[in-house]
Amino acid sequence: MSQAVATHDTHEEHGEHPTCTGIPNKKMFMWAFLASDCMFFGCLIATHMVYRISPPPGSPDLQGILDIEIVSISTFLLLMSSLMMALSVHAIGKNNLKSFRRCILATVGMGMGFLLIQSYEWYHFVHEYDLTLTSSLFGSTFYTLTGTHKIHVIIGIIWLMTYYFYSFSGKMDHKSELDVEVAGLYWHFVDIVWIVIFTVVFLLEFVDM
Amino acid sequence: MPMQNEGSSAKVITEERESKPVGLARAFKRPTATTGLVGWLTTVDHKKIGIMYGVAALFFLIVGGIEALLIRMQLAVPNSELISAQLYNELFTMHGTTMIFLAVMPLGAAFFNYIIPLQIGARDVAFPRLNAFSLWTFLAGGIFINTGWILNMLPAIDKAVPKIGWFGYANLTSAEFSGIGTDFWVFGLQILGIASIVAALNFIVTIINMRAPGMTMMRVPLFSWMVLVTSFLIILAFPAITIALACLMMDRLFGTGFYEPVFGGQPILWQHLFWIFGHPEVYILILPAMGIVSEALPTFSRKPLFGYAIIVFSGVIIGVLGFAVWAHHMFTTGLSTIAKTAFALATMAIAVPTGVKIFNWIGTIWGGQIRFTTPMIFALGFIWMFMIGGFSGIMHAAAPADGQQHDTYFVVAHFHYVLIGGSLFALFTGMYYWIPKVSGKMFSEKLGKWVFWTMFAGFNITFFPQHFLGLGGMPRRTYQYDADMGLNTWNMVSTIGAFILGIGILLFFYHLVMMLRKGAPSGNDPWDGRTLEWSISSPPPEYNFAAVPMVTSRDEYWARKMIPEKKKLIENEKPEKSIHMPSPSWFPMIVSIGILIGAYGMAFLKSGYSFVGLGTLFWPIVGLLIITAGIYGWAFEGPGGYHLHPEEEEGSGGYRKKEPSDKSK
Ligand SMILES: [Cu+2]
Numbered sequence: 073m074s075q076a077v078a079t080h081d082t083h084e085e086h087g088e089h090p091t092c093t094g095i096p097n098k099k100m101f102m103w104a105f106l107a108s109d110c111m112f113f114g115c116l117i118a119t120h121m122v123y124r125i126s127p128p129p130g131s132p133d134l135q136g137i138l139d140i141e142i143v144s145i146s147t148f149l150l151l152m153s154s155l156m157m158a159l160s161v162h163a164i165g166k167n168n169l170k171s172f173r174r175c176i177l178a179t180v181g182m183g184m185g186f187l188l189i190q191s192y193e194w195y196h197f198v199h200e201y202d203l204t205l206t207s208s209l210f211g212s213t214f215y216t217l218t219g220t221h222k223i224h225v226i227i228g229i230i231w232l233m234t235y236y237f238y239s240f241s242g243k244m245d246h247k248s249e250l251d252v253e254v255a256g257l258y259w260h261f262v263d264i265v266w267i268v269i270f271t272v273v274f275l276l277e278f279v280d281m
Numbered sequence: 282m283p284m285q286n287e288g289s290s291a292k293v294i295t296e297e298r299e300s301k302p303v304g305l306a307r308a309f310k311r312p313t314a315t316t317g318l319v320g321w322l323t324t325v326d327h328k329k330i331g332i333m334y335g336v337a338a339l340f341f342l343i344v345g346g347i348e349a350l351l352i353r354m355q356l357a358v359p360n361s362e363l364i365s366a367q368l369y370n371e372l373f374t375m376h377g378t379t380m381i382f383l384a385v386m387p388l389g390a391a392f393f394n395y396i397i398p399l400q401i402g403a404r405d406v407a408f409p410r411l412n413a414f415s416l417w418t419f420l421a422g423g424i425f426i427n428t429g430w431i432l433n434m435l436p437a438i439d440k441a442v443p444k445i446g447w448f449g450y451a452n453l454t455s456a457e458f459s460g461i462g463t464d465f466w467v468f469g470l471q472i473l474g475i476a477s478i479v480a481a482l483n484f485i486v487t488i489i490n491m492r493a494p495g496m497t498m499m500r501v502p503l504f505s506w507m508v509l510v511t512s513f514l515i516i517l518a519f520p521a522i523t524i525a526l527a528c529l530m531m532d533r534l535f536g537t538g539f540y541e542p543v544f545g546g547q548p549i550l551w552q553h554l555f556w557i558f559g560h561p562e563v564y565i566l567i568l569p570a571m572g573i574v575s576e577a578l579p580t581f582s583r584k585p586l587f588g589y590a591i592i593v594f595s596g597v598i599i600g601v602l603g604f605a606v607w608a609h610h611m612f613t614t615g616l617s618t619i620a621k622t623a624f625a626l627a628t629m630a631i632a633v634p635t636g637v638k639i640f641n642w643i644g645t646i647w648g649g650q651i652r653f654t655t656p657m658i659f660a661l662g663f664i665w666m667f668m669i670g671g672f673s674g675i676m677h678a679a680a681p682a683d684g685q686q687h688d689t690y691f692v693v694a695h696f697h698y699v700l701i702g703g704s705l706f707a708l709f710t711g712m713y714y715w716i717p718k719v720s721g722k723m724f725s726e727k728l729g730k731w732v733f734w735t736m737f738a739g740f741n742i743t744f745f746p747q748h749f750l751g752l753g754g755m756p757r758r759t760y761q762y763d764a765d766m767g768l769n770t771w772n773m774v775s776t777i778g779a780f781i782l783g784i785g786i787l788l789f790f791y792h793l794v795m796m797l798r799k800g801a802p803s804g805n806d807p808w809d810g811r812t813l814e815w816s817i818s819s820p821p822p823e824y825n826f827a828a829v830p831m832v833t834s835r836d837e838y839w840a841r842k843m844i845p846e847k848k849k850l851i852e853n854e855k856p857e858k859s860i861h862m863p864s865p866s867w868f869p870m871i872v873s874i875g876i877l878i879g880a881y882g883m884a885f886l887k888s889g890y891s892f893v894g895l896g897t898l899f900w901p902i903v904g905l906l907i908i909t910a911g912i913y914g915w916a917f918e919g920p921g922g923y924h925l926h927p928e929e930e931e932g933s934g935g936y937r938k939k940e941p942s943d944k945s946k
Contacts (some may be wrong), residue, residue: 091490097407100486104516108478111520115554119528119539128545205537209545212537216528234916 102254106261109224113265116220117272120213124276131210134277137201139193146189147270150225153182154263157256160232165249169239172252176236179259183229187222194218214273221269224262231255311921312865323865325409326823330416331395332719334387335712337420341383342786344427348376350783353743357776359764366760370444371462373758375427377447378466381566382473383423385700388708389569390419393484393508396715399814399821400502402493402830402837407486409863410915415480417873422476425880426469429462438890441465446758448555449529451540451548456533456887464533464884467526472880474519474526481515484508493813495832499593502812503586506593507572510600511565517604518561525554534887549614556607564603566700567667568596570707571638574660577714578642580808581657582649585836588641595634595641602631612683621680628678635671639664654808655729656713659706662737666702670695673748688758691751697744701782709736709789716793717807721819722800728792736785742778746771811836827856827927856927864921872911879904 091097160175194215197203205215235252238244312323321329352372355363364372394412398405406412429441440460445453454463488509492501501509528539529551538544540551579586586592608616608624616624642664651657673695677683686692709732717723750771755762762768806815813830814821816838831854833847834840841847882900894900 092492092496093490095490097486097490100490101408101482104482104485108482108516108520111517112524115521115524115557119524119550119554122547122550123545126547130545205531205535209538212531212539212544216531216537220527234913 096250098250098254099257102257106257109261109265113220113268116213116217117268120217120273123209123213128209131208132201132203134210137197137203138274138277139196140274140278142189142193143270143274146186146193147266149182149189150186150263150266153179153186154260156182157232157259161249161253161256164244164252165246167246169244172244173236173239176232176239180229180232180236183225183232183259187225187229190218190222217269217273221262221266224265228255228259228262232259311918312867313923320865322870323413323867325405325413325863325865325869327394327398327406327409327412328719328821328823330412331391331393333416334394334419335391337423338384338387338391339790341379341423342388345376345379345384346783346786348372348379350779352376353776353779355760356762356772358773359766359769360761362761367440367444369760370758371429371442374443374446374466375430378426378443378470380700381447381562382470383426385566385704385708386477387419389511389566389704390415390480392504392569392573392708392711392715393480395719396814397484397487397505397508398491399718399817399825400505400812401488401491401496402813402826402832403487403491404825404829404860405863406483407491408483410866410869410920411479411483413866414869414872415476415483417870418472418476418479418876421873421877421880422469422472425472425877425884426465428881429465432461448559449551450555451529451551452542454529454533454551455541461884461888464530464886464888467530467533468880468884471523471526472876474523475876477515478519481512484512485516488512493826493830493832496837499590500832500835500837503575503589503592504569504572507568507575507596510596511568514561514565514568514600514603518558518565521554522558525551525558528554530883534883549611552611552614553607556610557604559610560607561600561603563696563699564599566704568599570663570704571596573707573711573714574642574663575638575645576812577656577660577710578645579836580714580810581652581654581660582646583652583809584645584649585811585839586641587644587647588637589835592638592641595637598634599631602627602634606631609678609680609683612680613687625678625680629675632671632675632678639668654713655724655726655733656710656808658730658733659710659713662733663703663706663710666698666706666740670698670700670703673698686751688756689751690747690755690757693757694744694747694751697740697747701740701744706736709733714808715814716796717803718814718819718821720797720800721803722796723803723807724792724796724800728788728795732785732789732792735788736782739778739780739782739785743775743782744778746775746778750775806838809842811839813838816841822927824860824862824925824927827860828854829857830854859924859926861922862925864923866915866918866921868911868915868918872908872915875904875907875909875911877904878907 091100093100156175156178160172160179163169163171163175197211203211203214205211232255235244235248235255312319321333324330351364352369355361355369394406394416397403429443432438432441438461440462443449443459443462443466445459445463445466449463449466453459454467488501488505528537531537532539532541532546538546540546540548542548575586575592606624606628608620609628612621612624646661673691677686677692677695713724713729750768751757753767753771755766755768755772762772803819805818807819808815813826813832816830817826830837831850833850841851879901882895882898882902882904885895886898886901888896890896
């Protein structure tokens with residue numbers, strides 16, 4: 073063989089290969105993934121809208137059961153978590169681990185708060201109004217759509233908590249900013265999608281047309 | 282999440298980490314072998330991954346081909362009872378599914394993997410481990426979706442093979458009308474969707490971000506360009522079928538009514554979601570093929586590609602318009618006149634960029650020094666056959682005409698002209714064009730021409746008569762037809778043609794084996810090529826380019842050969858002393874195995890079979906745990922790396938002299 077193989081024990085800098093666009097690979101990957109995720113949610117929301125336009129008989133009276141106040145609170149929480157997320161990215165970029173941990177915990181905390189309120193809402197729907205996954209098409213599209221969104225939030229929380237615990241290992245510093253920023257992109261996207269869901273699933277029902 | 286620690290920014294961190302593996306990482310200690318079985322199972326080398334994609338795709342091409350021959354045998358004579366109606370339905374379902382998702386797409390992916398980094402002057406794709414994950418997940422999907430054939434042999438289980446058509450129209454798929462085979466189909470396609478989307482994301486980043494210095498977007502070789510467009514189609518179209526399948530899963534496993542009229546659901550919704558995916562899927566199959574042909578034609582005409590820019594833009598336009606035409610598959614479902622008109626016009630509009638490409642290909646070979654090599658005649662065959670498929674396509678783009686042609690053999694003839702005469706011929710072009718690069722061996726032209734003419738004759742004898750059959754009223758997917766319908770002769774001819782086509786494909790495999798065993802060394806540049814992949818040895822070294830090429834023109838390698846000043850340029854490219862390579866890893870395969878186990882668990886969830894924890898959430902949870910553990914192992918392992926030292930005398934990236942026969946494998 074004409075090659076000598078050396079395993080890696082040197083600490084020489086491999087020099088981050090500059091990318092053609094200047095955008096780091098991971099970040100571009102996440103942007104492209106989010107474009108794809110837009111289509112996922114787009115199709116789910118479209119499905120919901122199709123059955124909203126032509127509701128089958130026996131559909132629930134939505135103005136009577138949707139509780140805008142409580143969903144507004146959870147929406148507010150999720151939006152504020154985005155602010156904390158942005159601050160986390162900023163903190164890690166400044167090598168400020170203490171602040172980073174606080175901001176991550178706040179982000180995750182608000183995300184949890186959102187999940188709790190939404191779960192309360194689910195519980196409420198099931199027990200007060202007998203609205204289940206199979207009771208009506210509204211139930212099917214509603215739980216599938218909000219459930220998919222919840223899974224996204226849960227994945228985001230697990231991801232951020234991984235960074236939180238990892239930050240105690242001493243291996244996170246300003247060089248981790250890109251990683252956190254990529255997680256942040258995901259988190260912001262999950263928030264933005266919720267705004268769309270909040271509008272078309274909840275607010276729209278109160279528009280008199 | 283998987284890409285969390287991939288890429289280069291976390292490099293310093295991850296290398297430190299490597300010294301003391303923690304937890305799971307210790308159990309799956311980072312493999313170092315690059316040869317042998319472990320080397321293949323853990324590889325992150327895009328070339329090995331490409332070869333594995335190719336081998337698997339060719340295997341499934343045989344599987345799908347056998348299914349097709351059985352279908353044609355059943356239809357050879359009227360009122361045949363050679364096979365049962367159920368088996369017949371299973372065969373046409375699995376033939377379509379296999380050929381699209383397990384043969385043509387992965388055969389394309391084999392070229393994406395092998396060729397693109399070489400064409401753009403990169404050492405690997407942007408996310409090598411994620412690339413391995415795509416391969417294993419595709420294989421998992423292929424195995425999963427074909428499990429039914431084996432399960433059907435068990436006495437306890439029946440209907441384990443889907444028999445719902447490759448399009449799985451609701452409510453053929455509802456729990457009432459179909460068995461566990463449909464669940465295998467649903468989760469199988471989901472797995473394949475994950476593989477495709479992840480691979481597409483990887484190639485988008487690779488093509489946009491990893492080009493060699495100087496390679497502007499308008500210098501990117503056409504094949505790579507078309508793969509970029511295709512990748513965007515994949516990431517934007519597959520979510521539609523993912524959601525359609527997710528809703529179907531909810532219907533089948535959890536009792537919702539998305540497609541159940543009893544609940545007020547609308548089966549037509551499935552058709553919309555499916556074809557929003559399904560039509561772009563057609564371009565996912567054909568655009569890489571167009572890219573391959575656009576590489577071969579200039580090489581064998583010794584002329585630059587005529588109208589490079591307009592061919593690129595046509596490809597992009599085809600991709601964009603592809604999202605606006607899905608309802609042409611649904612002209613007979615009672616759409617409004619306005620909708621029909623709009624979709625018919627949009628469909629016809631796609632003929633324009635497609636026609637532009639065809640004229641440019643003709644412009645490319647016009648006045649060139651044409652060499653009729655095997656890849657070249659496949660490429661010329663592609664142009665001709667694809668055009669016939671295009672013409673019949675325009676015929677049923679007209680909604681009123683489509684009313685007559687819909688669901689007849691006319692449509693079957695149309696899309697086989699596009700998919701065999703189009704995609705498959707172009708993929709064969711690609712195989713013959715690049716296999717000297719991949720294997721370092723040269724094939725015999727004589728046998729190659731036999732392969733082409735056998736396939737060409739068999740293909741036309743099979744499918745051209747199907748136009749007549751369709752217009753004569755023979756419905757698609759029919760199990761039998763009566764003897765007095767005037768369909769006998771052409772059906773027999775079509776079956777004979779199918780066997781000739783089969784012999785052609787067999788001949789190809791024979792040719793392939795002969796070449797690998799006895800082929801003469803091909804050398805670096807057997808075709809007098811134009812793009813960068815021909816500038817390196819055949820097969821290429823692990824690191825592809827000892828010196829990263831500085832690109833100064835569109836057909837870079839051609840320019841280097843032809844223009845004296847550029848030759849000097851290359852001499853200044855000094856090979857790097859030490860090249861960083863990403864380490865192999867077990868985790869991509871582990872995550873794929875987790876997906877496979879979870880999918881089996883889900884498919885059996887409502888099956889009523891209850892051995893070894895089937896029918897409960899046990900196996901889906903096991904799968905999820907393996908996936909999670911795999912992702913964490915993956916993330917904490919980091920990209921790792923080791924160094925290769927290309928030997929000094931190999932010379933510059935442009936003219937490394939190294940006979941392929943030196944290589945032991
Ligand atoms: Cu179409």
